[in-house]
Amino acid sequence: MTDIKNVSVIGAGVLGAQIAFVVVQAGFKVTAWDINDDAVEAAKGRFKSIGKSMIADLDTASEESVAKAHENLSLTTDMEAAVAEADIIIEAVPEKLDLKRSTWEKLGKAAPSHTILCTNTSSLLGSEIADASGDPKRFINTHFANRVWVKNIVEIMPNPETDLKYRDIVEEFAHEADLAPVVLKKEQRAYLLNTMMVPFLQAAQYLYVNDVADVDQIDKDWRIAMSTEVGPFEIMDMIGMRSIVNVAEGSGEDQPEWKKKFTEIAKQMIEEGRSGQGDGEGFYKYDDNGNKIEK
Ligand code: NAD
Numbered sequence: 001m002t003d004i005k006n007v008s009v010i011g012a013g014v015l016g017a018q019i020a021f022v023v024v025q026a027g028f029k030v031t032a033w034d035i036n037d038d039a040v041e042a043a044k045g046r047f048k049s050i051g052k053s054m055i056a057d058l059d060t061a062s063e064e065s066v067a068k069a070h071e072n073l074s075l076t077t078d079m080e081a082a083v084a085e086a087d088i089i090i091e092a093v094p095e096k097l098d099l100k101r102s103t104w105e106k107l108g109k110a111a112p113s114h115t116i117l118c119t120n121t122s123s124l125l126g127s128e129i130a131d132a133s134g135d136p137k138r139f140i141n142t143h144f145a146n147r148v149w150v151k152n153i154v155e156i157m158p159n160p161e162t163d164l165k166y167r168d169i170v171e172e173f174a175h176e177a178d179l180a181p182v183v184l185k186k187e188q189r190a191y192l193l194n195t196m197m198v199p200f201l202q203a204a205q206y207l208y209v210n211d212v213a214d215v216d217q218i219d220k221d222w223r224i225a226m227s228t229e230v231g232p233f234e235i236m237d238m239i240g241m242r243s244i245v246n247v248a249e250g251s252g253e254d255q256p257e258w259k260k261k262f263t264e265i266a267k268q269m270i271e272e273g274r275s276g277q278g279d280g281e282g283f284y285k286y287d288d289n290g291n292k293i294e295k
Contacts, residue, residue, distance in 0.1 A: 002173045004116075005029060008086040010107065012043035012075065014240050014278050015120060016092030018148040021050045023090075025061060025069040025149075026177040032075050033082035040075050046278070047073065053290055054149045060178070061149075080110045088116040088173060090142060095122050095246040101132040108134035116166050116173075118142040123190045123198075123247050126159035136161035140170055143191045146238045148179075155191040157184040197235075198247065204232030205262040215283050216295075234292070237282035241266040241275040 005028065009020040012032040024030040034040050051069065054061040076082050083089055089111060093103050100119060111117070117139045119129055130136035140162050143155040154174050158167045167183065174181035182192065190198060204218050213221075219231025236244055248255070248263045255263070269275060269282065276282035277290050285293045 002169050002176060004087040004169075004173050004176070006031070006085045006087050008033065008083045008089045010079070010082065010089060010091040010103065011035075011093035012039070012046065013092065013094070014046075014243070014276075015144055015146065015148070016090075017043050017046035018050055018146070019090055019092060019120065019144055020073060021047055021054070021069060022148045022152070022179070023177045024073045025054065025065060028072070028177065030073050031082045031086070032073065033079055034075070034077065036077055040077060043075055049288065049290065050149070052288075053147075056289060057150050079106055083107060083111045083115065086111055086115045088118060088170070090118045090120060092120040095124065095243060095250060097124055097128060097250070100124060100129050104129055104132040104139075105134075108132065116140070116170060118170065120144055122194055122243060123250060125187050125189055126157065126162070127187060130159050130161060137163040138166055140166055141191075142170060142174075143193070144179075145193060146240075152179045153182055153193070154179045155182045155184060155193060157187060157191055159187055194247075201232050201236060201244075202259070204236075206258050208233075209258040209261045209265075233283040237276040237284055237286075239276065240278055241270045241282065245270070 007023050007028045007030045009016050009030060009032045012020060012034045016032065020030050020032045032043060034043050051066040055063065055066055089107060091103060093099055117133050119126060119141055120143060121141060126139055126141045130139035133139050136159065139159065141157040145151040145153050156167055156170050158164060171181045171183055184191065188195060207213055207218055208215060215233045219233050222231040245263055245266050248259060273279055274281040277286050280286050287293055
């Protein structure tokens with residue numbers, strides 16, 4: 001059993017809000033931080049909808065447990081206050097190296113000296129960020145999958161400077177938070193899941209951009225043939241277009257035309273308020289509980 005009681009989640013967007021709510025529902029006290037009042041208001045809406053989804057999806061969640069979770073969850077725009085008593089920080093700000101580093105410079109100074117420092121990146125390595133926190137040995141990557149309460153995997157990835165005792169504590173904490181930890185032995189850009197999933201999503205983007213088939217046909221093909229519930233565009237709607245764009249632009253590689261074209265389409269969708277399930281619309285439309293509305 002770990003000594004972790006207070007958890008701070010930095011950035012309560014698509015993933016941060018889910019992480020915060022799953023952890024608070026498991027009995028921890030959670031403080032979530034976001035950048036301004038508008039972002040905090042948006043986070044409140046996310047918490048409500050995640051709570052409803054948890055009741056619908058999990059036998060372990062009820063109206064009572066979700067109401068209690070709301071009581072143990074606080075939201076603030078004051079970063080120092082957010083981490084003042086943190087035993088563990090889980091950061092989930094957008095996937096931009098400069099932003100992650102500047103955030104960790106502030107967090108490293110504000111957090112107590114015992115706090116375990118976790119970053120939730122999709123493709124950035126801990127070793128690119130860890131020194132900004134001021135203490136790389138306490139710094140470790142934790143990678144969650146979208147719809148955390150159902151897909152409760154957390155990939156735990158040490159960087160070369162991480163003291164492995166923290167990797168063990170985070171693994172134990174994950175069990176306590178009703179998560180399913182997967183431990184990596186060393187740094188791998190994109191972890192296990194995205195090393196496998198990104199090439200798959202890009203193959204679907206290639207088919208779409210080249211007008212080989214419509215989105216629903218590509219998804220149907222994958223779903224039925226692979227005996228799985230979701231196809232690649234349904235997955236992209238869950239991930240959200242912001243992360244799709246950030247990963248595409250963050251790779252630093254020279255992009256082929258079809259990739260550039262897909263990124264432009266994704267940016268257009270964000271501008272139009274169709275950034276994915278979180279907006280109620282992406283490639284498909286969704287109801288208030290995040291369920292796809294069939295045509
Ligand atoms: P998001 O854009 O939905 O949320 C980011 C949050 O950070 C927002 O609430 C935003 O207000 C806040 N924020 C704080 N400081 C900010 C600043 N200076 N500028 C802009 N926003 C700021 O992103 P997300 O999808 O939750 O992703 C967060 C992290 O988690 C990223 O590193 C992403 O790659 C990673 N991730 C995302 C997914 C996914 O499926 N969405 C899965 C695994 C990992």
